[in-house]
Amino acid sequence: MLEIDGSFGEGGGQILRSSLTLSCLTGRGFRIRGIRAKRKNPGLQPQHLASVRVMKMLTNARVRGDYLGSTELAFEPGNVIEGDFSVDVGTAGSVTLIAMTAIPVMINRKISLRIRGGTDVPLSPPVDYMRLVLIPVLEKMGITGKIEVKRRGHYPEGGGEVVVYGFRGEPSDLVLSHFGELREIRGISHVTSLPSHIARRQVTGAMEVLKEFKVPVNIEEEITKEGSKGTGIVLAAYGSSVMGANSIGEIGVTAENVGRKAGTDLVRELKTGAGVDSHMGDMLVIFSAFANLEYSASFLTQHTETNIEVTRKFLGVDVTLEGKSPSRIRIRRK
Structure with a gap:
């Protein structure tokens, strides 16, 4: 079994999630300490227990240490099982981080995954980022899939629900060195169980920032x-290529400022000229299990560095990493 130090790099849940994904893809068991x-x-x-439960279900894995507060876990996957699966985080824990753990293992398998928890919560990609940014980027390497929102869930209540399914394709090498010429901006401004004018005001705030771009802007x-x-x-x-940015509503923050923040963050990402945004920079690393990757990320994050190190352990890939902003990343399979 591979030994994983859960305290290296950003020292958070990403090390566990990446290890789960790569373990199920390679069939290699691992033991992680210092989660x-x-x-x-x-x-x-x-949220982390839900990721463990999902990957355990998908591979009929043998697991030790999967309980609340555990700082050690041993995970030994079996063969991937097809079918319809569901998991309920029980809190506002991010459904998108759980989905990202499972999606690589779902590719070209008849698997549908229903996840209940938080769809739009702090410190994780919102579900619309997955739909508007992640899936179009994956399509560039030949992978298609669906993420369907059944119900929105926000912090602290949670209660959201998504269905992830239909991921398939013939993955090919991905090269996204530059963003290229901006053609259009799309978006989704949502409001759930609150006054409807908030959605429009968020759009107004975003448009104040985005008006410098002379391209079509369509925010639903x-x-x-x-x-x-x-x-x-x-x-x-x-x-x-595709770049994204987002902002979550907060008590005491005007709807206009929520929109302005998303717009400002998107401008910041675009001005680097990189191929993908900082979040996609770390999300793509795992897909080196399927093909060679060469791309530039707007900013190098600790999550990216963490994913690179975990991927090296499981796949033995060759990695070239240059610069901080933009950061040029090349991952070659041996």
Whole structure:
């Protein structure tokens, strides 16, 4: 079994999630110690346990240490099982981080995964980022898939639900060295169980920032009454590649400022000229299990560095990493 130090790099849950994914892809078991050692509340929390449960179900894995607060885990996967699966985090824990753990293992397998928890919560990619940015980027390497939102879930109530399915394709090498010429910006401004005018005001704030770009901007307003209270906006810019940014509504922050933040963050990402944004920079690393990758990320993050080190352990890939902003990343399979 591979030995993983859960305290290296960013020392959070990403080390565990990446290890779970790569373990199930390669069939190699691992033991991780010091889970989330650098976090205020170390050890497995509900969101991380949900990721473990999902990957255990998908591979009929043998697992030890999968309980709340555990700082050690042993995971030995079996063969991947097809079928319809579901998991409920039980909190507002991010459904998208769980989905990202499972998606690589779902590719070209008849697997549908229903996840309940938080769809739009702090410190994780909102579900619309997955739909507007992640999936279009994966399509560039030949992978398609669907993420369907059944109900929105916000912090602290959670209660959201998504269905992840239909991931398939013939992955090919991916090269995204530059963003290229900006063609259009799309987005979704949503409000759930709150006054509908918030969605429009978020759009207004974003448009104040984005007006410098002389391209079509289409931001959809989504107003729903089902799901826990909350708001947010996701923006996606399309050129030769795709970049995204987002902002979640907060108490005491005006809707206009929520929109302005998303717009400002997107401008910041685009001005680097990189191929992908800082979040996609770390999300792509795992897909080197399928093909060679060569791309530039707007900013080098600790999550990216963490994913690179975990991937090296499981796959033995050759990695070239140059610069901080933009950061040029090349991952070659041996």
